Amino acid sequence: MVILQSLLFLCFMGSFYNSINSYYSIFVQSSSIETNINSTNNFNTKYEPTWKSLDSRPLPTWFDDAKFGIFIHWGVFSVPSFGSEWFWINWKNGNSKYERFMKNHYKPNFTYQEFANDFTAEFFNATKWSELFEASGAKYVVITSKHHEGYTLWPSKYSFSWNSLDVGPRKDLIGELSTAIKKHTNLKFGLYHSLFEWFNPLYLQDKKNNFSTDFFVTNKIIPEMKEMIELYEPQILWSDGDWEATAEYWKSQEFLAWLYNESPVKDSVVTNDRWGINIGCKHGDFYNCQDRYNPGVLQKHKWENAMTIDRKSWGFRRNAPLEDYFSLKELIKELVITVSTGGNLLMNVGPTKDGIISPIFEERLRDMGRWLKINGKAIYESRPWILQNDTVAKDVWYTHGKTGALYATLLSWPTNNTVTLSNILKMTDKTKISLLNSNELIKWRNREKYIDIYLPSIDNKGEPAWVLEITNFHY
Numbered sequence: 001m002v003i004l005q006s007l008l009f010l011c012f013m014g015s016f017y018n019s020i021n022s023y024y025s026i027f028v029q030s031s032s033i034e035t036n037i038n039s040t041n042n043f044n045t046k047y048e049p050t051w052k053s054l055d056s057r058p059l060p061t062w063f064d065d066a067k068f069g070i071f072i073h074w075g076v077f078s079v080p081s082f083g084s085e086w087f088w089i090n091w092k093n094g095n096s097k098y099e100r101f102m103k104n105h106y107k108p109n110f111t112y113q114e115f116a117n118d119f120t121a122e123f124f125n126a127t128k129w130s131e132l133f134e135a136s137g138a139k140y141v142v143i144t145s146k147h148h149e150g151y152t153l154w155p156s157k158y159s160f161s162w163n164s165l166d167v168g169p170r171k172d173l174i175g176e177l178s179t180a181i182k183k184h185t186n187l188k189f190g191l192y193h194s195l196f197e198w199f200n201p202l203y204l205q206d207k208k209n210n211f212s213t214d215f216f217v218t219n220k221i222i223p224e225m226k227e228m229i230e231l232y233e234p235q236i237l238w239s240d241g242d243w244e245a246t247a248e249y250w251k252s253q254e255f256l257a258w259l260y261n262e263s264p265v266k267d268s269v270v271t272n273d274r275w276g277i278n279i280g281c282k283h284g285d286f287y288n289c290q291d292r293y294n295p296g297v298l299q300k301h302k303w304e305n306a307m308t309i310d311r312k313s314w315g316f317r318r319n320a321p322l323e324d325y326f327s328l329k330e331l332i333k334e335l336v337i338t339v340s341t342g343g344n345l346l347m348n349v350g351p352t353k354d355g356i357i358s359p360i361f362e363e364r365l366r367d368m369g370r371w372l373k374i375n376g377k378a379i380y381e382s383r384p385w386i387l388q389n390d391t392v393a394k395d396v397w398y399t400h401g402k403t404g405a406l407y408a409t410l411l412s413w414p415t416n417n418t419v420t421l422s423n424i425l426k427m428t429d430k431t432k433i434s435l436l437n438s439n440e441l442i443k444w445r446n447r448e449k450y451i452d453i454y455l456p457s458i459d460n461k462g463e464p465a466w467v468l469e470i471t472n473f474h475y
């Protein structure tokens with residue numbers, strides 16, 4: 001943790017106790033993300049099944065406004081709950097850690113499919129989950145409808161009994177969660193979907209044919225994705241498992257043209273960039289690029305940082321020690337840097353096989369929500385500013401709020417209560433600065449190359465981050 005360094009000046013100006021929300025005659029400008037964000041979206045266009053045409057679709061603004069979502073990895077892998085959600089393939093590929101685990105704890109010839117019987121979800125309460133997600137301050141939720149194991153969390157017609165109604169919970173988990181989430185007007189519902197399935201014989205056949213055949217895509221993937229979109233009308237389709245074959249094999253462009261032209265969510269849905277070899281970071285409504293992508297600099301296209309609270313796994317790990325969980329401070333830092341540089345944060349939790357979101361995840365989520373309740377003006381509906389992080393003060397990140405205020409988030413508190421920023425801001429005698437957790441105006445002083453901001457020495461130093469609201473300035 002870097003502590004802010006600045007000079008000690010004892011020349012405080014008079015103090016003010018005004019409300020800071022009165023005047024907003026501000027002359028700031030956002031550095032615009034070069035994307036098709038357009039508030040007067042016209043979705044009557046017919047998109048062609050080409051990347052050129054698909055890429056011309058404007059990003060539905062709700063996604064850029066939302067900033068923060070919760071990711072859920074849940075499936076049969078939540079039963080062994082060991083290693084990661086890649087349990088099945090790691091075991092079959094002879095990874096000794098997994099082989100030993102199976103040898104020591106399961107009878108010989110135990111199959112991965114048998115785990116599904118123990119995917120009981122008996123404590124799953126979709127209402128309770130959605131209340132927790134709302135309390136976290138998230139604006140959307142994305143759940144694994146089907147991970148690479150191929151098991152669907154809804155009774156898909158195309159799943160050949162490998163689904164949550166036929167084996168395991170005996171419930172339509174996606175249906176229950178979708179209904180519960182949609183009751184929260186400020187939460188959007190999204191579905192993760194893996195294109196490939198490690199052990200599906202149709203997929204393996206196409207793969208053996210070097211993807212010159214398309215049995216799997218035609219008979220399984222396309223109908224399954226359409227079924228899922230029509231049944232649950234997700235606002236996000238989060239694609240994954242694309243990397244062994246091209247977008248042409250996956251028929252991604254044809255599918256996306258259907259999604260944008262004809263599906264029940266054609267005007268509001270957003271998709272990511274995992275649609276085939278070399279598509280990531282190039283095409284899609286928003287880019288995920290790699291897992292845990294957080295470049296630290298402004299990106300030209302809307303992007304999302306998909307990451308996990310458990311540093312090592314997306315699925316629940318029963319044996320994860322406390323230090324493997326990101327602290328609240330680390331999570332807020334991830335959120336702040338992501339949002340300042342034009343991204344959304346998609347933060348993952350792995351529920352247990354019983355349907356419980358463990359208290360450690362719950363605590364992180366509720367704590368995020370508490371911080372956002374106070375500091376959300378710096379996050380929601382904000383846009384990147386001309387500068388993302390301060391050039392003088394370390395750990396200070398900017399966003400431009402929708403009312404025109406500038407937000408400077410301090411990821412650490414300066415030891416002597418003085419933060420020195422670069423003088424990119426032209427302060428006037430009307431400039432007002434305050435912390436979002438207080439109405440008290442903060443004293444500041446312009447030096448030639450710097451601005452010293454004299455923070456109150458109140459005892460609020462246990463916070464994960466602090467936000468300064470700055471109004472009435474030029475830049």
Ligand SMILES: *[C@@H]1O[C@H](CO)[C@@H](O)[C@H](O)[C@H]1NC(C)=O
Nearest residue numbers: 005006007008009415416418
């Ligand atoms: C704050 O403290 C640091 C050392 O911790 C010092 O270098 C800096 O000059 C101080 N700044 C002010 C404005 O007092």
Ligand SMILES: *[C@@H]1O[C@H](CO)[C@@H](O)[C@H](O)[C@H]1NC(C)=O
Nearest residue numbers: 037038039040041042043058
């Ligand atoms: C927004 O979209 C509308 C309709 O497609 C178009 O007329 C307008 O020029 C666009 N505005 C910007 C700023 O791109």
Ligand SMILES: *[C@@H]1O[C@H](CO)[C@@H](O)[C@H](O)[C@H]1NC(C)=O
Nearest residue numbers: 102103106107108109110111
């Ligand atoms: C495991 O399967 C093999 C091959 O089918 C069989 O020969 C063996 O007897 C089985 N072992 C047990 C303990 O059931």
Ligand SMILES: *[C@@H]1O[C@H](CO)[C@@H](O)[C@H](O)[C@H]1NC(C)=O
Nearest residue numbers: 123124125126127128129131
């Ligand atoms: C599910 O959770 C909600 C909200 O906490 C609660 O009111 C309801 O009784 C729970 N349902 C069951 C079946 O436990």
Ligand SMILES: *[C@@H]1O[C@H](CO)[C@@H](O)[C@H](O)[C@H]1NC(C)=O
Nearest residue numbers: 206207208209210211212213
């Ligand atoms: C697939 O490609 C490999 C390597 O190029 C080749 O050896 C194999 O014969 C091909 N298989 C088919 C079914 O085309």
Ligand SMILES: *[C@@H]1O[C@H](CO)[C@@H](O)[C@H](O)[C@H]1NC(C)=O
Nearest residue numbers: 296297337389390391392395
């Ligand atoms: C922040 O800004 C400085 C330039 O002042 C830059 O060197 C640094 O890499 C930026 N990013 C981070 C993550 O600090």
